[in-house]
Amino acid sequence: MRKLDLRGPLQDMTFSVQEGTTGVRVIYEFTIEPPAVSLRLSGEKDGITEIALRDGYLYLNGSLDRENKAIHRLQVEALNEKGEKVKGPYSITINVQDINDNSPKFDKTKYYGVVRQNSRPGKPFMYVSATDRDDPATPNGQLSYSILHHFPNPYNVMLFQIDNITGAISTSENGFHLLDPQKQEMFLLVVTVKDLAGMSENALTSNTDVELIVKENLWKAPPDVYIKENSTEPHPIAIAQVQWNEPGAKYELLEKERLSKFPFTIDQNGTIYVTEPLDREEKEQYSFFATAKDDGGVDLDRPLSVTVLVQDINDNPPVCQKALTIFEVQENEKEGSNIGTLHATDMDKEDTLNSRLQFRIVDQIPKIPFDNLFIIQQEAGTFQLTRASLNKRIISNYSVTVEVTDKVFTTLCDVKINVIDINDQIPIFEKSDYGIWNISEDTPVGKVILEIQAADADEPFTGSSEIIYKIEGGDQNKIFIIETDPQTNRGYVKLNKVLDFEMSPEYNLTVNATNPEPLVHGVQYNSSSTAYFRVVVVNMDEAPVFSKNIYIGDTFEDVTVGTLVTTVTANDPEGSKIRYTLKNDKRNWLRIDTLSGKIYTAAPLDREVEHEYRVQVIATEENKKPQSSTADFTLYIKDVNDNPPRIVKGDSLFFCHPLQNGVKAEIQATDDDEQLYFPNFTFSLGGDENVQNVWEISRIDGTHAYLSPKQSNLEKKNYIVPLKINDNGKPPLEGNLTVQVNVCKCTDDHRCFIETENHGGMPTIGMAIGILLGVLLFIGLIVGGVFLKMKIDGKKESKTNAADPSELKTLN
Structure with a gap:
């Protein structure tokens, strides 16, 4: 065995060794210090882990398998020449590092499923699932699903899609539109799963078949419903039906618009009812949604739109637009001239026979110079003069009664026809020149700057004598307007817009006076109906x-x-x-x-x-x-990304000792930068390998994570856990933070408490009991002494009383 750079004295050690390595592999060299002469290894050696007794080499004599055992726990002791232990035992932990040596496996050799026509894209209708024996905390055990192809492929596009993480299968956008059981009823999907999160060409894969049957989608919107208004049939009345693809759905109706009353309901068979008669004149169309929900109240599919159209019947009479309609006609009006139009309405549906109105004159008062002096157009309601025979001096007005009918209902309307004087006189100004008027440019809009007056000799308060003033010259920008008092025909010249000296310092204005009624033939307006005046704008200093x-x-x-x-x-x-x-x-x-x-x-x-x-x-x-x-x-x-994430909840945590499996505590992070969408933070542990071996951080969502201990044998004390939190800015910022974790003894209600230390100057429990007994004994001696003294005093008193009977006599 060759010597290693990794060597040192006996102590607790933790090693990480990759699985699958063959042959002899030295892990560490322990130095042996006198009086020790050899080492002894015990624990989970499994015939693989050995130690050179005299040389101190810790080595592997075989291959480790993480899937069989992820952690090997051993002990090493130092022995003297007599084989007696002089040091130890020390804990040796070997963590087996995973390699990608296991292929993912589907839990079924073949899957079977049903998909409905028009199934929503992205909504799963079935799942496939696979597992991998490799470490799920590493890419070796992270799986990715995909669909290789499907048979047949009639449209040369993918009709289905799969969630690469969950294995959820749903229709694609193309499948949503194209799936039709009448054209293709069955499909076979080839689904593959890859480890290494599907990100490497060296990933291990497995395949499975998914056989699908396409069925017709029963969840369809009903055709538009037509209901005659004011129905006399017993209600409720069934008008339509919807049906979910499977039994057991819960049906509901949802309003599209807020109504004072909603006259529809649905039963649990999907039958839609109208609950009361409808009135088209109140509302002509109703639109609402029908929904299908599962037992948990979750929508099974998109809501269906239901439209109810209320059909009209002739149930409304004609209505005169005015209680009394008044027309004016000049006494020289010719035969056939239009006098005016009588307006009436019908609330029934427009442009139908139910709202078709016809007009007929039924009476004329007085009948001078003869009856039927007027006629009315039957469909339009327009009055015409039958003869040119009006004379204001003889009859100044007529009352006419008109019958309006829609073939079912009839209404009478009153019309008054006033005979008016002909317009044979022109307005004449009281003076032709109103002079010069100096007006400050800050004069407010609407202020009257001048009054003018013209007179007309025609009949008062008629269109022939009414005067309209109009500025005909000198005011292209319409700075001024003239309003007329209808009682006096007096004109009031007002500012219509703000004056501006710099734009126009003066105005030379020409005003004409005219009548709304046309002049009779041969009479024309002349200079008497024209007046002049001049406006000089006085300059004022204005703000910027x-x-x-x-x-x-x-x-x-x-x-x-x-x-x-x-x-x-x-x-x-x-x-x-x-x-x-x-x-x-x-x-x-x-x-x-x-x-x-x-x-x-x-x-x-x-x-x-x-x-x-x-x-x-x-x-x-x-x-x-x-x-x-x-x-x-x-x-x-x-905003720019200039604030790193920080902890807002969980910077000080505690766990109850002894630790239970699966305990965890929540941490919440935030970021002071602007969040256009939801924040998405990445959580990781900082520090060295010891921190990684003791603690684990797991993400909950974009702002929350769990901190949990990996080991259950942590001692009671305070721990400082370094964290790294990265935001999703461009570029991202990292917050290097710490969390204080207290592993402590807890009360019954899981609250941390601190045990009082036993100081040398304080009594122990035994000492406290001894002191208590001593105090009780001392109190007993005092009480006994008191009773003994009282007894002795009593005897002395008795003897005294017996020796002196004369005192008794005296007492008697």
Whole structure:
């Protein structure tokens, strides 16, 4: 045997040796120190582990197999010339390291399954499972499933997929659309499993067959349901049915929209009922979902959409749009002229016979100069004049009754027809020139700046005498508007928009007065219906105007100081120079160039302190009476990965001694950086090999992990366990942390308590008992002495009383 560099005195040792190595292999050389002359090895040698008695070589004389025994525990002792033990025993632990020497094996030689047409992609309909005798904590025992191919393959695409971790088989997107038992009822899948997580060409593999039968999908949406409104049949009434592929499903209905009442229900056979008569005028269509759930309340498949359409019947009468409809007709109106249209509605379905309305005049009052002076179009409801024979001086208005019918219901509507004067007079202004009006440019919008007046000699309060004022010239931007008082025909000129001296210092306006009714033939508007006035805008000093009211910028938190983040601009209407300043820059993170408006970073940014930094920008004129304007600027600070993970729960743990198998404690981590999605931390142990042999960390999810001891014989004391937690940033950051673990004796309710130490100055239990007995004996002697003294005193008193009877006599 050749000498090793690994040598040393007798002590507890732990070795890691790879399985499968053949021949003689020296593990360690123990130095033998007098009076010891030889070594003795005992324990789980299994005919493989030996020690050279005089030379101290610990060696293997054969091959270890981790699958048969993962840990070999031995003891070594040092002996003197007489074979007597002088040192030891010392514990020797040999951990057998795994190699990939076992192929994965499926738990069945062939699998059989059923898949339904339109089975959802990714939803498993069956599983395959394999095991590997190699160490599952290493890639040697980590398995990956895949589908090699399936027979037949009618579409040259994969119709099925498998979860490479769980072995769950489901349809692919193609399978969801293409599987059809009428075209292909059976498939044979060839599924393979590989160890080494399927990541190596040297992985060991196994195959199995999966025979599938495709069945029709019974879970289909029913066709649209049509129900006549206001049904008189007994309710509930069955209207549709849904059916899950297997018996035992629990059916429910879900509303698509919030309704005051939901008039549908479903029984456990999947039959859908309407529970009461429906009213189309209340709601014409109902849409809801039917769901199928398992016993645990989990959806078996996607919900089915159910649509119920309510069919109309003629159950609504016509309704006059107005209680009284009023028309106006000029007395010179010609024969056949349209006077107006009577409007009526019907709540039954539009564009059907149920809502078709027809009109008929049934009465006219008065019947002067004759009856049937008016006619009405039967379908449209439009009034026409039969003869040109109206005379306002004889009859100023007519009352007409109209019958409106939908063939089932009839309604009477009232119409009043006013005969109005003809428009043969034009409006005339009280004056043609209203002069010059000086208006400050800061005059508020809506303020009346001028009143104008024209008069019309036609009949008052008719379209012939009503006056409409309109600015015809000098106001291309519609700065001014004119409103008319209908009682007095007075016009009020108001500001419609803000005045701006710099844009237009004055306006020369022309106003026309007209009637809404057309003038009679031969009469025309002239200069009497036109007036003029001039508006002079008085200039005012105005504050600067920003190009935007709100500015927004963004930058990463790690930008260098002096980075440009945005530029603001403002202009003064009078042309004064502008200086910029910042307000409410509470962290002094920004600075602004007073002349250009460019805003730069002035200090390092920190998104974790503030991610929306808001300041105000002040623009101030440079003149004798400066004015200022304010705009808002928001800087959105984008995150960079500059904070390592930290522990928020579990940095101080305890386990009850003696340790039980499977005990574990939860650790929770967080990261102060922005998490766009769910955090995903990686947990691992730090420290040397001793830490790896004593403790184990296992991930629960992206933020939690379990810490558990690997050994059950840990002594009672505090342990410091180093941890490494990596985030998923780009690049990732690592937190090097420690967890304090106390292995302690616990109370019955599993709480750690600290035993009081037995100091030299304090009595032991035996001493305490002795002291107690001594105290009791001392108290007994005192009590006995007291009783003895009382007895002696009593006897003396008796003798005294007997010797002096005269005292008794005296007492008597």
